[in-house]
Amino acid sequence: MSSALKNEVLPCVSLITRASGAFSSERFQSRNYYAIVRAKGQGHCAGMLRFQRFIPRHLELPERRSGFFQKKLGAILGLGCSLACFFGNTHVASAQAAGEIIWSVNLAYTPATAAPRVAPSGTIYIHSDDLYAISPAGQIIWSKPSSDPKAVDVGPDGTVYSGSGGTIFAYTPAGQLLWSFTEPPGGQGLMAGPTVGSDGNIYAVTDGGGLGALSLTPGGQLIWNQPGYVNFAGTGLTTVPLTPTRLYFAEDVVPGCTEFSEGLNALDLNGNLLWCVSFSGISRPIASPNGDALVHDFGVLYDYNPDGSRDWAFPFPFPSGTLIGPSVAPDGTIYIFHSYTNLWSLTAAGAKRWESDGIAGTNFPVAPTVSPDGSVIVFGTVFSFGVNGKLVAVNAANGAVLWTLAITGPSAGIAGPVSFSSDGRTVYAPITEIGGVNKLLAVSVNGSGSTGPTLSATGTCPGTATFAVSGAIPGASVQIWASKRAGSTTITTGNCSGTMLNLAKARLLTTVRADASGNATVQMRLNSKRCGQLLQAVDLDNCAISNVATGP
Secondary structure (H helix, E strand, C coil), rough: CHHHHHHHHHHHHHHHHHCCCCCCCCCCCCCCCCEEEEEEECCCCCEEEEEEEEEEECCCCCCCCCCCCCCCCCCCCCCCEEEEEECCCCCCCCCCCCCEEEEEEECCCCCCCCCEEEECCCCCEEEECCCEEECCCCCEEEECCCCCCCCCCEEECCCCHHHHHHHHEEEECCCCEEEEEEECCEEEEEEEEEEEHHHEEEEEEEEEECCEEEEECCCCCCCECCCCCEEECCCCECCEEEECCCCEEEEEEECCCCCCCCCCEEEEECHHHHEEEEEECCCCEEEEECCEEEEEECCEEEEEEECEEEEEEEEECCCCCCCEEEEECCCCEEEEEEEECEEEEEECCCCCEECCCCCCCCCEECCCEECCCCCCCEECCCEEECCCCEEEEEEECCEEEEEEEEECCEEEECCCCHHHHHHHCCEEEEEEECCCEEEEEECHHHHCCHHEEEEEECCCCEEEEEEEEEECCEEEEEEEECCCCCEEEEEECCCCCCCCCEECEEEEEEEECCCCCCCCEEEEEECHHHHHCCEEECCCCCCCCEEECCCC
C-alpha cells in the first residue's frame, strides 16, 4: 500500500475501530475515494480489518446482480463490522459475469463520440466533449477541455493524437501538450482522423475549403495535402481508412472523379491521387485487412481492390436501403446491419455466412465492433422512440446472442461504437444521456474472470509478501507473473504458449502447485524495486488467467 493511501486509511481505520452500533457513511468519507472494508468479530473489531477493495469516488459502483452491492455509496455491507469506508486510490475489480458492468466513469456531455481508443499500455482514450485518459481500472488519469469531438489515435511511442475543429493536438501519455497543428483559414474542420499510419505519420481529411487530405510528421509538420474534399454533413467521428500503402476517402465531393463529384478515391502515402470511382449515396469506406476498401450505397456492399478494380458486390434483399457498418474481423470476415435491426455476416470473398434478424430490436444500432480474436461482436443501440438503448454481445460463429445489457439512466443510449481491451475480455462502451452526462462503461465480455484462478497478494514491501491462488485446477502448476504496469504480454514457451497476459513486459516470478482444493500459497522476499508491482497467475492445465492483483 502506498504511503499516500496509508495517510488516508489509518485515520479512517482508527475511527472505525472506535465506533459501535449503527454506522453513518458520512463519517468515513474522504475527499476523493472510498473503500470497502470487512472485519471479523464483534464489538470494536480492533486489529481485525481486512481491506477488500479501493474504488475512486468519481466511479459509480454498479449494482451487482446478487444485490450485495448497492449503488448508494456508504451502504452498510453486512452485519457486525462489515463497513463502507471512504478513502484509497486503487480499484481492484472482482470477478464479473459476462455482460456485467465492471466500472462506470462520468464524462462531459456530447450526443455522439468516436470509438474509444485503447493504447497498448491499456489506457483508454476517449473524446467526449473533453478529451480523457482513463486507466484500465477506471480512474481518470487526466482530461483536457476540448469541444467538437474527433477520433483519437495513439502513436508507436505512446503519443496521443486528437482534434477539435480544424486543429490536431499531440499529447504525451501523461497529458502534456507536445504540439498543435491548425489548418489555414477557409477550412471547416476535420471530417476524419487524426489517424496514425504504419509509417508513424498522422493522416486526416478536412472539410470544404481547407487542406483536404493531409499528412503530418510525428512532430506536427505538414508533409503534403490534397484539397477538394467536401461532406455536406460535416461529421468528424471516424478514423482515416488506412492500409500500409493506401488511404481511402469517400465523401460528397472527392477529387479525381469524372462522372460526378461524389465517390470513392485512393491516395498513396505520399499524397498522390491513384484513382476515383463515382458513386451516389456512398458510405465512408472501411479498410479491410487484405488492403481492399469496403463501401456501400443503396443496399449494396462493394469491395474494391487497391488498384481501383471492383472485386465483388453483395446486394441485400428488399428493403435494402439502410446499411450500418461494415466492421471487419482480423481474418477479413464482415459484419454489417441491414434494415437497421438485422445483423449479417459475410466472408471476405462476399458470400453470406449468417443473418440474425431483429437482433437490434426497436432501437437504431451503431456499427458493430469485433473482438481482437474475432470470436465476439458487441454493438450498442441509441435512445430511440422513448426507449433506452442496450449493449448486445453476439457469437461471431453463428450470430447467437451471448448477452444483453440494458443501458440505464435518463434518456440513455450508446454514443458511438465500442472498443475492446487487447485481450478481448473487456469492452468499453461510450454512453450518452440526452442533455445530461456521458459515461464510459467497462463491461465484462465473457466472464472469463470468474472461471480462471483468483490471485491475491498480502504482506509488506520491502519485506515478505504472500501470494495466494484459489480456483485453480487441483494439482495444476500455476505461474505467477509480474510487471510494473498494465498492458499485454504473450507467453511464448511451454504448455500455454500464445496465452496473453494483461501485463506489459511481464516476467515470470515463480511457479507453484495447487493442492487438491485448487489452492496454492507462496511467500517471497521483496526488495524496494518490487513494491507495488502488478501480478497475474496462469493455470498451466487449462491456460486460464487470473485477475490482475497489486502487490504490497
